[in-house]
Amino acid sequence: MDHKLQVYNTLSRTKELFQPLNSPRVGMYVCGPTVYGDAHLGHARPGITFDLVFRYLQHLGYKVRYVRNITDVGHLENDADQGEDKIAKKARLEQLEPMEVAQHFSDRYHLNMSQLNVLNPSIEPRASGHIIEQIEMIKKILAAGFAYEVNGSVYFDVLSYNKKYPYGKLSGRVIDDLLSNTRALEGQEEKRNPMDFALWKKAQPEHIMRWPSPWSDGFPGWHMECSAMSAKYLGEHFDIHGGGMDLLFPHHESEIAQSQAANGTDPCKYWLHNNMITINGQKMGKSLNNFITLNEFFNGQHAGLDRAYSPMCIRFFILQAHYRSTLDFSNEALQAAEKGYKRLMIAVSLLNKLQASSNTGTELQSFLKEFPMNSYAAMDDDFNSPILIAQLFEAVKWINLLADKKETISESDLVEFKRLVNVFIFEILGLKEEQGNENNQSVDGLMQIVIELRQNAKTAKDFATSDRIRDALKELGILIKDTKDGATWTIEN
């Protein structure tokens, strides 16, 4: 591992050399979804971003334990249903058990992630399965004097914590500003201070999801689950904590406070945050009601979509932007990404059919030398996938020249070229081929007959017939391309 991997740490707001606490082992925790609705395009961003991180760290030889939680309790709603849990609300509306709702949407989330070729995390803990751990941690925070109990609820005491540790160091917030700017919300009269946050909430009678605790029958607060579960599976101090930028405050800030208060240590060394996906310049999200679900992208059934977009098109679209940049959605941008993705995939299949020559052209030689260097340099620079993709398009150019027999490559260079392209495209970027029915044997045989008949017509200069065959196939979504070695066909999705 002679790589100098730099990662942007939100805590220091700089790129830092990545040095695991216990190399070659790496512990990574990422905030997963709250399962009360279908995953939308915004959910694909952290899924794919941290999949890229997971894949690249593993490629470099690290033994990564990747923990991504499922939030199936907690997260209070702050609208009319004050005090009622999102999962419970949805359940009551649909006359389902809360756990039934959580199961339903986590199954659908898993399907979407698998469609996007996102690898499963090593451990996927559920908040509801770790109530005991959360209660134990709250006890520790109380014992340390950084929390107080009121009427069966427990709140984190931000002011007393701030006397010993800096509250706000992750998000750059200052206590005094928070004090003067925190909005007065209803139902907060139990708190000593508006910025205090709940560690445990006593359940109201109508609240279905509840567990016994030393303080009341209730449920854990907003931020407890991630603190408790990351500590359980990765230790009290681990390497990487990831999530969306919108979780920076208060969620991650509070996680730091909870871990510091309970365990006397920062939970992790590196904080990584992916940026938002925007639509017309605005964040795509539930609260703005401008989101498009992944299923809608895959089947095209949404008013904002010109047509369906495949999972790999979405994945490629996301990887073409750096994970810390906002990424603006539009049909035009998605279609551009799709074309680029297909061009890349066509080149891969051409590469696998290339014939080697006795030697490699000199310019290609120097490219083959720079290609891995530049590609690794891009990934080592805070997972810069757009630069890696630009490198891959350079490779595409050479592959096409080779396929056109305008350039030559030796057997050993060809083997290495194939290996590198496969490593970067499939192993690291996690793209995959999305073929139609090209691999179906009977369809393939049928197409050979059609192509042969068309070739006969062409040889007889009966272009009316040959064009008719080509046009009719195009109507069916099958594209014919004439090359020097005969015609080929592909299915357009």
Add this chain to the structure above:
RNA sequence: GGUUUCGUGGCCGAGUGGCUAGGCACCGGUCUGCAAAACCGAUUACAGCGGUUCGAAUCCGCUCGAAACCUCCA
């Protein structure tokens, strides 16, 4: 109002002091019976103003504009 960011060509999107990113679209050429694809070439840029510098998209200041967070949110 506070905190954190951002403003790059027709669209998306890299790039942090001198060295053409890349993709998509458009135009010209090569190839082709014609297409498509591919290859070659051309074109469109760094919000505005000022400053630092031999030199700034890149650093500094101001102005204008946008976003996220400050309340659940990926």
